[in-house]
Amino acid sequence: MRMRMRSSVFTTPSSSTLRVMRGMRSIVLAHHQPPPPLCKDLDQGRISRRSISSSSPRRLENIDLKELERLTKEAEERLKQYEEPLKRTVPLHMSIAECLRWEPESEEDNVVVQGYVRSVRGMKTYRFVSLGDGSSLAPLQAVVPVDTNQAEGLAIGAAVRLTGKWVASPGASQSHEMQVTQVDILGPSDAKTFPIQKKYQTPEYLRTIPHLRPRTPINAALLKMRSEAVAALTRFFADNHFTQTHPPILTSSDCEGAGEVFTVAPASNVAELADEDNKSKMFFRNKKYLTVSTQLHLEALAQSVGNVWTLSPVFRAEKSDTARHLSEFYMLEAEMSFVNDLDEVMDLAEDMIRNMCITMYESHTVYEFLNREGRVGSDLVPPEEVKARWEGMMADDWPRITYTDAIEFLQEHADKFEHKPIWTEGLHSEHEKFIAEHVGDGKPVFVTDYPRDIKAFYMREGQSLPDISSPGPTVQCFDLLVPDLCEIAGGSMREHRLEPLLEAMKRHNIVAGEFTSSMDGNAPTGAKAGPLDWYVDLRRWGCAPHGGFGIGFDRLLCYLTGVQTIRDMVSFPRWFGRCDC
Numbered sequence: 070m071r072m073r074m075r076s077s078v079f080t081t082p083s084s085s086t087l088r089v090m091r092g093m094r095s096i097v098l099a100h101h102q103p104p105p106p107l108c109k110d111l112d113q114g115r116i117s118r119r120s121i122s123s124s125s126p127r128r129l130e131n132i133d134l135k136e137l138e139r140l141t142k143e144a145e146e147r148l149k150q151y152e153e154p155l156k157r158t159v160p161l162h163m164s165i166a167e168c169l170r171w172e173p174e175s176e177e178d179n180v181v182v183q184g185y186v187r188s189v190r191g192m193k194t195y196r197f198v199s200l201g202d203g204s205s206l207a208p209l210q211a212v213v214p215v216d217t218n219q220a221e222g223l224a225i226g227a228a229v230r231l232t233g234k235w236v237a238s239p240g241a242s243q244s245h246e247m248q249v250t251q252v253d254i255l256g257p258s259d260a261k262t263f264p265i266q267k268k269y270q271t272p273e274y275l276r277t278i279p280h281l282r283p284r285t286p287i288n289a290a291l292l293k294m295r296s297e298a299v300a301a302l303t304r305f306f307a308d309n310h311f312t313q314t315h316p317p318i319l320t321s322s323d324c325e326g327a328g329e330v331f332t333v334a335p336a337s338n339v340a341e342l343a344d345e346d347n348k349s350k351m352f353f354r355n356k357k358y359l360t361v362s363t364q365l366h367l368e369a370l371a372q373s374v375g376n377v378w379t380l381s382p383v384f385r386a387e388k389s390d391t392a393r394h395l396s397e398f399y400m401l402e403a404e405m406s407f408v409n410d411l412d413e414v415m416d417l418a419e420d421m422i423r424n425m426c427i428t429m430y431e432s433h434t435v436y437e438f439l440n441r442e443g444r445v446g447s448d449l450v451p452p453e454e455v456k457a458r459w460e461g462m463m464a465d466d467w468p469r470i471t472y473t474d475a476i477e478f479l480q481e482h483a484d485k486f487e488h489k490p491i492w493t494e495g496l497h498s499e500h501e502k503f504i505a506e507h508v509g510d511g512k513p514v515f516v517t518d519y520p521r522d523i524k525a526f527y528m529r530e531g532q533s534l535p536d537i538s539s540p541g542p543t544v545q546c547f548d549l550l551v552p553d554l555c556e557i558a559g560g561s562m563r564e565h566r567l568e569p570l571l572e573a574m575k576r577h578n579i580v581a582g583e584f585t586s587s588m589d590g591n592a593p594t595g596a597k598a599g600p601l602d603w604y605v606d607l608r609r610w611g612c613a614p615h616g617g618f619g620i621g622f623d624r625l626l627c628y629l630t631g632v633q634t635i636r637d638m639v640s641f642p643r644w645f646g647r648c649d650c
């Protein structure tokens with residue numbers, strides 16, 4: 070089996086920079102650390118900033134001192150923004166994550182937190198309340214005296230604001246706890262009927278209450294992680310001068326040509342779909358669909374501003390009842406202009422994911438998630454395995470093999486599979502799994518140059534490697550495979566030349582009849598390519614070689630969190646037969 074590593078690095082940072090960055094990241098934890106806690110000093114009628122939490126930077130070696138100085142300055146600047154709230158007179162609350170990392174030596178008065186009651190333990194004279202607000206897997210322990218009537222209304226699920234003293238805790242589970250002096254019940258809850266009790270609840274049960282499920286600590290952490298991933302990706306693309314765009318959700322065609330589109334009609338006239346001949350009665354005067362991929366529109370936008378990206382919902386009417394498929398999911402798609410080599414597209418995908426992981430790795434959320442203990446997240450892949458996934462993603466040089474070589478490799482192990490590996494038939498998920506596990510060695514694997522006839526019409530024909538002798542024509546494309554989840558991304562060079570594109574469309578039966586392939590510029594823009602006329606048009610005027618990819622964003626997050634089914638990764642999952650609330 071021939072295996073290639075990347076030939077070039079598309080983006081910063083280089084691997085040596087990355088090593089430094091990893092060291093730096095420990096110092097730059099300030100980015101992820103809470104601001105100094107703020108609490109109201111009622112006696113003096115002002116708000117004062119208390120000491121910063123004790124999280125000391127680790128791994129000081131490898132640090133460039135000048136860079137350190139720059140970062141310190143940056144951190145000081147950042148701190149300035151917290152001076153502003155000091156002028157306010159209303160109480161400022163701390164998030165629970167901030168509070169938990171705050172370990173002052175002496176008692177701190179008039180601290181305010183707000184959140185949701187996760188549990189209440191009753192003792193004779195005190196109630197022990199576990200409070201969560203989504204910022205942390207760990208709860209805050211609040212101790213409420215019973216005799217003051219303050220404990221009334223403290224029920225599981227209630228939204229509360231607690232004011233009190235932040236003191237060292239005698240308990241072993243936390244360094245500090247709150248001795249509550251005032252309880253405000255902001256949103257009462259009936260403990261008896263609250264559907265998320267403090268006991269193990271199966272993922273299947275939680276899926277029946279998707280509107281309440283986000284309140285569980287793990288689901289809140291998943292929301293935070295998603296948000297951090299988006300922030301990291303946005304920064305990555307901005308740093309690399311990609312333009313973020315908003316391609317449409319309603320479209321005229323099935324980009325992938327797999328017939329998995331949802332058709333759109335107004336609720337007041339669903340019947341219009343049945344009467345295809347009467348287009349004038351249709352809302353859009355023709356059939357329209359929810360997008361399955363924004364790629365084709367991204368190609369148009371890339372011809373304006375160069376490299377572009379988007380993170381959009383896409384929809385697939387696939388009747389797949391698996392842990393990896395949803396009818397609605399988010400796809401991150403990028404399109405690069407003026408590139409002529411599939412390796413450059415793969416470099417981008419690789420750098421982007423690696424960079425995202427490195428940025429996120431030591432965030433509070435990811436740290437807590439990967440170091441969870443006990444029963445927290447017991448339905449997920451164990452933290453050690455998930456950590457190994459992150460390490461694979463952050464490693465350099467993900468292997469690249471051609472589809473032809475992959476099939477050869479699989480054929481050497483044919484006895485292990487239910488389906489025989491056959492060149493013309495594509496890879497089954499058992500094959501993808503095997504490749505990911507045995508070729509990747511913990512890293513994701515690019516499989517390239519698939520047979521032309523099993524791939525989409527828009528892919529550019531040819532081989533990335535001139536020395537490959539494949540059994541038939543191939544296209545310049547890749548699938549990115551990881552263990553367990555198999556394919557998480559796919560991309561290709563696009564056919565940017567008019568004639569070969571029209572030929573490919575004919576081969577795929579996308580259109581019937583003759584095409585107008587004139588390049589004289591006076592030809593009508595319609596190419597008799599039906600709903601894809603406009604896409605053909607893009608090839609008429611100034612279409613540079615280009616390529617791109619799409620990543621199943623929710624699948625990627627599943628892999629990085631160890632969530633076993635994509636239905637538990639997405640807050641409101643939709644799949645064949647299910648679209649709750």
Ligand SMILES: NC(=O)C[C@H](N)C(=O)O
Pocket residue numbers: 324325361362363364402403559560561617618619620
């Ligand atoms: N933008 C892309 O290349 C994604 C591709 N159209 C897909 O749906 O897999």
